[in-house]
Amino acid sequence: MAVALVRAATAMAAVIMAATIAGVGALEPSGWLRAHATFYGGADASGTMGGACGYGNLYSQGYGTRNAALSTALFNDGASCGQCYKIACDRKRAPQWCKPGVTVTITATNFCPPNWNLPSDNGGWCNPPRPHFDMAQPAWEKIGIYRAGTIPVIYQRVPCVKKGGLRFTINGHDYFQLVLVTNVAAAGSIKLMEVMGSNSADWMPMARNWGAQWHSLSYLTGQGLSFRVTNTDDQTLVFTNIVPPGWKFGQTFASKLQFK
Template sequence: MALAPGQVIAIVLLTAGYTALAGSPSAPFVWQRATATFYGGADASGTMGGACEYGNLYDEGYGTRSAALSTVLFNDGASCGQCYKIACDRKIDPRWCKPGVTVTITTTNFCPPNNALPNDNGGWCNTPRAHFDMAQPAWEKIGVHRGGIIPVMYQRVPCVKKGGVRFKINGHDYFNLVLVTNVGAAGSIKSMDVMSSDSKDWAPMSRNWGANWYSLAYLSGKQLSFRITNTDGQTILFDKIVPSGWKFGQTFASKVQFN
């Protein structure tokens, strides 16, 4: 599993110009069946880092309501940031389910397959299983600890976030790696473009892994704007969100959010 890149050097809060360009929320998602286990300890300290590369989940606002998804749900990182409402399925196995409760988690990690074990006996994250390896505090909202693994019902739900979308710039010259966090609504990103202060054209960025997007252009120190389309089709322009003179490792927070 990938770990988050280096430390944040500075967080700069900007009242960026922005434009909501297009799109609207998708239709409600249906309930589906899966299974769930837990990891990371009672304080979820073992969930820090993770394949979405959000780093310290406490600092980034994700807290202890998070989960690692199996291959079919993780979708090569395209599901990073998505939110799911999960309930223990008492109709299948009432012994280990807490009745009448649900918990909402954010996708922050990948649960890798273990093909040395059968899908129904230890290989819980093997293809084609839909499985959530949840942070222990989130799992224990719906399951009895002694059960270990529980059947669940789940559905995608909009992500509710405090504050605006944030951009952390990592990488190096000619490899600008931008980690996008605190994304509301769909939670996940379909596409991302960048425009620098010395250009009039938008340049597409590519997903590196998880919630990281990269550009191979030389952008060091230039004023940057980003254009993001989420997986619900809503597009927002973050105009001049990164000021000139920025340094690698800095995070820039907008005051705007998907809805």
């Protein structure tokens, strides 16, 4: 009996260790979860431009038409901006409205607000606590039949795949730098961000202003800038002197570093 208990404890410890090791590093796809999905933005997805994540023109930023607005339950006050989700129409719940055997991967680029004037199961699709994707029409039509309008889906978070490194767009004015971070691979979303001017040796914390936009209230005009970025997988990259002295508001600076 004692030998059996020792073997069982050893096996359990091995399982726990394997699970711990598997959880370290890049985001692993989670299990499938249930939600619903609608679409917006027109057949060319032009109506999805802008949005609550602050990405602006999704075409020029590289997000294209594979994007979606997330309901309150998923949006997390903008902390989910940039995350990627694999979505399939749930044929077990609505076989007549699903295209079989296909999935589509989207990036979270917008917020789908609640509509408290409509019930959650009939129009108020983005009301808490419902997980819901209001997808760009071209992405939605990859998995659903157009006339359905609303379809049940299954989804999972997956790592984002991007070409090239992170990009930083600086807007604002003196004493207020508003930095948009785009083209983020792996987790896709940013947890913490810091800035250091070339006249300083100290990192200064930045705050999430809205969506994927982070701000600093320090006077950094005319200085070279470095950024230290931590994603929601707790991976950190340092972008040393990514912004040269003499930068102007409205400029974008591309790096060669990327999360993996």
